[in-house]
Amino acid sequence: MERHILVVFPHPDDEAFGVSGTLAQHAENGTPITYACLTLGEMGRNMGVPPFANRETLPLIRKKELEEACKAIGIGDLRLLGYRDKTVEFEDEELLADRIGEIIAEINPSLVITFYPGYSVHPDHDACGAAVIRALKRLPKDKRPTVHCVAFSKNCEQDLGKPDVIRDVSAVIDKKLAAIQAHRSQTEGLMKAAAKRGGDALEWLKTELFWTYKWED
Amino acid sequence: MQPIDVCEVQAALNRFANQDVYIHLETTNGAYASHHNEGFFSAGAYIRNGLIRFHRGKITGNRPYRVGLKLDFGWVYAEGLTDWEMTEKGQLLLAGHDNEGRLAVALQLSHEPF
Numbered sequence: 530m531e532r533h534i535l536v537v538f539p540h541p542d543d544e545a546f547g548v549s550g551t552l553a554q555h556a557e558n559g560t561p562i563t564y565a566c567l568t569l570g571e572m573g574r575n576m577g578v579p580p581f582a583n584r585e586t587l588p589l590i591r592k593k594e595l596e597e598a599c600k601a602i603g604i605g606d607l608r609l610l611g612y613r614d615k616t617v618e619f620e621d622e623e624l625l626a627d628r629i630g631e632i633i634a635e636i637n638p639s640l641v642i643t644f645y646p647g648y649s650v651h652p653d654h655d656a657c658g659a660a661v662i663r664a665l666k667r668l669p670k671d672k673r674p675t676v677h678c679v680a681f682s683k684n685c686e687q688d689l690g691k692p693d694v695i696r697d698v699s700a701v702i703d704k705k706l707a708a709i710q711a712h713r714s715q716t717e718g719l720m721k722a723a724a725k726r727g728g729d730a731l732e733w734l735k736t737e738l739f740w741t742y743k744w745e746d
Numbered sequence: 747m748q749p750i751d752v753c754e755v756q757a758a759l760n761r762f763a764n765q766d767v768y769i770h771l772e773t774t775n776g777a778y779a780s781h782h783n784e785g786f787f788s789a790g791a792y793i794r795n796g797l798i799r800f801h802r803g804k805i806t807g808n809r810p811y812r813v814g815l816k817l818d819f820g821w822v823y824a825e826g827l828t829d830w831e832m833t834e835k836g837q838l839l840l841a842g843h844d845n846e847g848r849l850a851v852a853l854q855l856s857h858e859p860f
């Protein structure tokens with residue numbers, strides 16, 4: 530059992546598809562979870578189907594959706610870090626690592642979940658993962674928590690090999706679906722399309738994949 | 747214009763930081779995009795001679811590149827940048843050209859109005 534899990538992602542809903550099942554299982558085991566979400570996804574293009582958000586209301590709507598998703602998963606400690614969507618990569622890397630480092634020092638997690646820097650497609654994802662790694666590198670190697678990374682770039686398996694953590698989350702699939710549905714502005718269209726296709730369109734959600742980060746130094 | 751050199755563009759951005767500068771920012775699919783491709787939703791935006799002040803400018807990415815400027819109360823950024831030029835007047839011109847060499851995005855900074 531983990532002592533405390535820290536999740537660091539840049540966008541509300543980054544947790545939903547890839548890791549919410551894993552988190553729900555840990556929460557059921559009684560492990561406290563802190564989720565540091567860097568932005569409110571202010572620049573999202575999905576406004577609901579039909580649109581119910583606009584550029585100015587989207588952040589507030591996504592904040593509520595995120596809080597609802599956290600409740601569904603069992604995340605008790607949500608931290609909104611107040612950066613702006615699509616600008617994380619332009620921030621000062623050291624200052625960003627300072628913010629994440631403060632949370633690490635405060636909660637002393639045994640497991641950290643984030644994006645694999647360089648293999649996560651969106652510049653915010655890569656910058657987020659890089660900041661977490663930068664913050665952890667400041668700790669002596671034997672004091673660093675385990676880091677499980679999400680990766681989905683086309684070349685991730687070619688460079689990183691197969692994911693070494695494969696979790697069957699079918700036991701908590703209802704909680705995972707509730708988390709996904711909580712992000713209604715972003716996922717409703719997608720989930721309706723999947724329901725229409727029927728069959729095993731949602732089968733892939735039952736498995737979650739991670740790459741344990743390998744430290745060079 | 748010539749292919750972007752990250753170090754030189756970063757140095758140029760630094761020289762525009764912490765002072766009032768004029769910005770030209772533009773994205774375009776071209777006026778004929780929807781005419782040539784009926785399903786295509788054409789959109790674009792344009793600002794000429796906006797006056798801004800940023801305290802940090804940064805170029806990231808790897809061909810094409812992205813540039814972000816952090817303002818006291820906001821942000822400016824552009825994606826898809828491929829080429830650059832410093833004019834004789836000391837203006838920094840950044841542009842993104844598509845595979846046919848057409849302009850898709852432009853981000854320019856100047857001490858005087860363009």
Ligand SMILES: [Zn+2]
Nearest residue numbers: 540543651654
């Ligand atoms: Zn994301």
